[in-house]
Amino acid sequence: MDTPVVEVADLRYSYGDFEAVRGVSFQVHRGELFALLGTNGAGKTTTMEIVEGHRAPTAGTVRALGADPFRQRRLVRERCGIMLQESGFAGDLTVAETVRLWTHLVPQASDVDEALARLDLVHRRDVRVKQLSGGEKRRLDLVLATLGRPEVLFLDEPTTGLDPESRQATWQVIRELLADGTTVLLTTHYLEEAEKLAHRLAILHEGRIAVAGSLVEVLDQERAEISFDLPPGFGPGIELPAVTGELDRRRLGAGRLHIRTRDLQRDLTAVVQWSSAHELPLQRFRAHHASLEDVFHAVVDRKRAGAAPADEPEEVTV
Numbered sequence: 020m021d022t023p024v025v026e027v028a029d030l031r032y033s034y035g036d037f038e039a040v041r042g043v044s045f046q047v048h049r050g051e052l053f054a055l056l057g058t059n060g061a062g063k064t065t066t067m068e069i070v071e072g073h074r075a076p077t078a079g080t081v082r083a084l085g086a087d088p089f090r091q092r093r094l095v096r097e098r099c100g101i102m103l104q105e106s107g108f109a110g111d112l113t114v115a116e117t118v119r120l121w122t123h124l125v126p127q128a129s130d131v132d133e134a135l136a137r138l139d140l141v142h143r144r145d146v147r148v149k150q151l152s153g154g155e156k157r158r159l160d161l162v163l164a165t166l167g168r169p170e171v172l173f174l175d176e177p178t179t180g181l182d183p184e185s186r187q188a189t190w191q192v193i194r195e196l197l198a199d200g201t202t203v204l205l206t207t208h209y210l211e212e213a214e215k216l217a218h219r220l221a222i223l224h225e226g227r228i229a230v231a232g233s234l235v236e237v238l239d240q241e242r243a244e245i246s247f248d249l250p251p252g253f254g255p256g257i258e259l260p261a262v263t264g265e266l267d268r269r270r271l272g273a274g275r276l277h278i279r280t281r282d283l284q285r286d287l288t289a290v291v292q293w294s295s296a297h298e299l300p301l302q303r304f305r306a307h308h309a310s311l312e313d314v315f316h317a318v319v320d321r322k323r324a325g326a327a328p329a330d331e332p333e334e335v336t337v
């Protein structure tokens with residue numbers, strides 16, 4: 020495989036006595052979008068700031084575009100685009116003035132109007148930045164981050180505060196950048212955003228990676244579900260379908276058959292054959308893989324239940 024564009028190995032970072040990042044490792048390859056997900060305070064922004072070169076790691080190594088982003092900041096910085104969680108605009112400048120100012124700071128900047136058109140901001144070009152809505156400010160942020168056609172783009176919660184339409188438009192811009200070969204490191208609280216855009220992702224919890232991999236690999240960590248109402252014709256003398264998954268006895272008592280399974284296809288076949296052999300209709304039938312939301316909640320619940328003690332390091336490398 021090609022050399023990773025971003026390489027993070029056993030990264031640790033402490034704010035005073037508090038260790039916010041506790042041994043995080045991952046790689047991002049060219050043209051790939053890697054999403055860092057996690058609860059509030061999981062360490063996403065801290066990790067991102069270290070990869071961007073804003074902070075030096077307390078321990079571990081970080082490489083971006085083959086260089087140390089902190090020590091060789093100048094080398095790395097001009098090939099990267101950064102969209103921070105909070106923007107720091109001069110409110111009295113207009114949108115066009117802000118972009119024009121920025122064109123002097125990045126090499127090979129796009130044309131101002133072309134850049135504004137990409138994020139549907141042309142009609143706001145002469146409006147003062149302080150008069151923009153929160154969503155428009157986020158879009159202006161993305162215009163600035165992508166102005167120099169960066170090789171690597173760091174997006175820290177890029178669509179927070181955007182309405183669904185603007186969020187879709189932003190995703191489209193990100194997809195176009197990916198198609199052009201841009202590498203993207205994204206943090207987001209929107210699981211749907213990660214499901215739609217990420218090639219690979221990691222869920223951080225309390226400074227560690229709890230789950231990581233491609234979307235399919237991550238979804239496979241949790242069991243799929245099959246459920247349906249027990250048909251009226253069901254009664255003594257009819258055995259339940261022979262599935263490999265676990266039947267929820269509590270729901271069975273309430274008249275619903277609910278199966279959690281690691282082999283959805285096999286158990287689905289068993290259920291359908293059972294229904295046809297006994298001529299029983301499957302009412303209010305549902306079958307689905309785990310969603311990213313299921314995996315996310317399972318990670319957080321497991322950790323809260325103390326399945327992995329906070330001082331016991333886990334080895335998850337992607």
Ligand SMILES: Nc1ncnc2c1ncn2[C@@H]1O[C@H](COP(=O)(O)OP(=O)(O)OP(=O)(O)O)[C@@H](O)[C@H]1O
Nearest residue numbers: 034035037039057058059060061062063064065066
């Ligand atoms: N400057 C700081 N000083 C002390 N602690 C900090 C500082 N910045 C962050 N922290 C703590 O470090 C931990 C990780 O913070 P970080 O902002 O990286 O998390 P996050 O995953 O980005 O959270 P969010 O989703 O809320 O933005 C949190 O417990 C936070 O309170």
